[in-house]
Amino acid sequence: MEYREINLFEGISEADLARMITCFGAKIKRLREGEVVCDYSDTGDDVGVMLEGSASMIRTDENGEVAVMELFSDGDIFGEVLAFSNAAGDSVKVVAESDCKVMFIKYGQITKRCENACEHHSRLVSNMFGLIARKTLSLSQRIEILSKKTTREKLMYYFNILAKKHGREFDLPMSVTRLAEYICADRSAMTRELSRMQADGLVEINKKRIKLKKTF
């Protein structure tokens, strides 16, 4: 079962779109690479949807340590309501990785009823449900990976998810450095483990090309 290809505006005509956007109180912003899409120290309860381009959610703690928390591309949905509880009070921002287009909707507008009983309203909410369901799935997936005890298990589990999608041989969808961040492992320790896995005949690695020798 595949739930990709979810389009936020599916089933909504171009003509209705403008009207709907007003009714929803939605705002569309265009941002250049490097610009701050939103800053969680001052945003209210806006929900953002990436329409074009990509962005990353970045935390900076009191020591100036920087960490990439999440990456967003087409169709990804984000917002304070969906994010986390910033228990440490760190600075958290979403920064454009490339030029991009983002739609912002007030969270309250989604859950509250449209006074105009606008039919597109409900359509958009349905579509947004699809987007957030996809996000939930990818978050659950990452938790599954992080819940493995060893780096090897984390990698194998992740590789198996990719293999399920693309077959036994596939390309990593991110850089090695990002992969280490994704599985929350030290980059050098992860590289070491990758070498061992290759030595043990579990995988064959060639740059970003991964060939799984054993699936479970």
Next chain:
Amino acid sequence: MEYREINLFEGISEADLARMITCFGAKIKRLREGEVVCDYSDTGDDVGVMLEGSASMIRTDENGEVAVMELFSDGDIFGEVLAFSNAAGDSVKVVAESDCKVMFIKYGQITKRCENACEHHSRLVSNMFGLIARKTLSLSQRIEILSKKTTREKLMYYFNILAKKHGREFDLPMSVTRLAEYICADRSAMTRELSRMQADGLVEINKKRIKLKKTF
């Protein structure tokens, strides 16, 4: 900002409820403690909502190892679409922890338009959006915790989330054993770390009562 108290049926009268449930193709099941709520080897794309009671999602791998993946109680939403990709092909089931009442809705019914243009339909979707947003938040939160490198950091981050909600002194909302599962640490190693943290004057622990001596 607090988004608790989300009720799936908020804004829907008792009278409309029955009609709506038909229109939605929703099914309400009652289960006794220990019964299987659903089995991911045969469920389709149903989305479940816990109306009463609690349940846990349990994975059993080929070695018979059992792991609790998620816990659900009132208002929690779950389903294969929202769950993970079972890359290892393990057996995954949701089991009732207590007698409970669960509503199942076909995923397709949520994202597809209601032919009857039933107004409650959109209301329910909005409400479900609230439920899934809450789930997303708690998943993000757990990822934040799991992304910390040491057990101490994981615990401190989690304690700070709790402190933000309940103040510097609070009770753990789960048993120590469950806490270890939640942060994906070995129980005995976690207990050892808790002792050290107490020795280092970071916290005071008394059964489930935690008193944070230092917040960050």
Next chain:
DNA sequence: ATAATTATGTTGCATTTGCAACATTTTGAG
């Protein structure tokens, strides 16, 4: 083209952690 920046790969070492094997306490069922 060249320099600068970023990504990648390797290794020693100290720390953290999982694991196993216990003792002890608490809880729950009958």
Next chain:
DNA sequence: CTCAAAATGTTGCAAATGCAACATAATTAT
């Protein structure tokens, strides 16, 4: 109440991992 089962606490030890300090390759900017 009594007993069994589950939860909790402790410790030694081996394995896994983070960290630092590198070298080298690849990419990007000027």
